[in-house]
Structure formats: structure tokens, C-alpha cells
Amino acid sequence: MSTFQGVVAVDGPSGSGKSTVSRRLAEALDAAYLDTGAMYRAATWAVLQAGVDPHDADGVLKVVEAAQIEIGTDPAAPHVTVDGIGVDAPIRGPQVTAAVSAVAAVPGVRAMLVGAQRAIIAAAGAIVVEGRDIGTAVAPDATLKVYLTADVTERARRRSQETEADQHATAADLLRRDAHDSGRKADPLRQADDAVELDTTALSIDEVVAALLKLLAGENL
Secondary structure: OOOOOEEEEEEOOOOOOHHHHHHHHHHHHOOEEEEHHHHHHHHHHHHHHOOOOOOOHHHHHHHHHHOOEEEOOOOOOOOEEEOOEEOOOHHHOHHHHHHHHHHHOOHHHHHHHHHHHHHHHHHOOEEEEEEOOHHHHHOOOOOEEEEEEOOHHHHHHHHHHHHOOOHHHHHHHHHHHHHHHHHOOOOOOOOOOOOEEEEOOOOOHHHHHHHHHHHHOOOOO
């Protein structure tokens, strides 16, 4: 059993390998796992279910404030519910994917969900947290901060395998989301100054996890 205590912050754009790597790392460390992106997706699902325009900031905030979002931290089964409804599958659908950047850009939504994320982190002795602003905003004092990157072609290949979507269209969508997430005013996507950048383009999941375990052990890559 691992004796790790602390927070591992894993940031990066879509398709960089964050989710699979973070879950596998959490399992290796016997730690909790938090997918902050799933929280924003759950909030977006609630907004769409309510028939609110994702670009209507006031309307979005009202819906999210009223929604009861619960997220599991077991890396083997991190289930998500909204008002008691299981939403693991629908929050990964194309409608939510197309709208989540707009919802996540609402400052009030970010403030509320970041507060919830910090509470989950504080309650966990050991946790791996993935997202786009973990090392810069959610957990700036994390034990280890990692920023995963990958060539956009490889990111699109990975994402299209998950969604069965056209790879070229997926690449265009990823670039649009990168621009939106890195350009938003509230907690934009960027690498923390003290984060270790790791290009996963040519690496397997096992190789990335092994690299992170080496970093946690104080070894150089």
C-alpha cells in the first residue's frame, strides 16, 4: 500500500491523456481521484436540461447554483450525479462537449465549483486531481504539478477513438476549445510556473504513469 500523502495536480488540454493517467496514478498511489472537468460537464448538462442558453451567464449561474452535483472520488468508479440522476454517459455526449467551455467560463460557476473542489481535496489525505486550472487556481500548493501536452493530431486521434467522431473535425474542435479555455478571463488554461511539462505524444499510459511516480519519488526524468 502506498504511503503517499498530498495532492498531485494534473493539468492540460483535452486529449493530452489527463483522465486515464490520473485514474491510473491514483490507483497506484491508493489515493482518491477528482475529475474537475466532470463537474463542469455535469453543470453544463444541468444547464442544457433546463433549456438555458450556455452563453447566458446569469441564467447559467442560477441553474448551477440550484443543481446538486455529486462526484465520486474512487478512481475505479468515479460516478457523477446531478440531483440524484446518474449522468456518467450523457456528460460525455457531443451536446455537453460543445457547450462546456461557455459554462466553465462563467466566473460565478467557477468560483462555486472551485470551492467544492477544494473541499473535496481538503477532506482527502491523498488525491490526484485533473483539470485545466488545478496547479494555478484550485490547488496552487500541490505536492506535484504536472502539465500534460500532446501534438494536436495525436490528441484528435485519441479523442476520436473515444467518441467515434471524424478525426479532422475533432482536431478542429480541440483547437477551438484550446483557444476558448486559454483565453477566458476566469482561471484560464495555462501551465503553472512550477509545473513539470510532459509531452505524451509518443508515450504509452504506462510510461506516463511511471514518469509521474518517478517525479513523486524525487527522481529526475
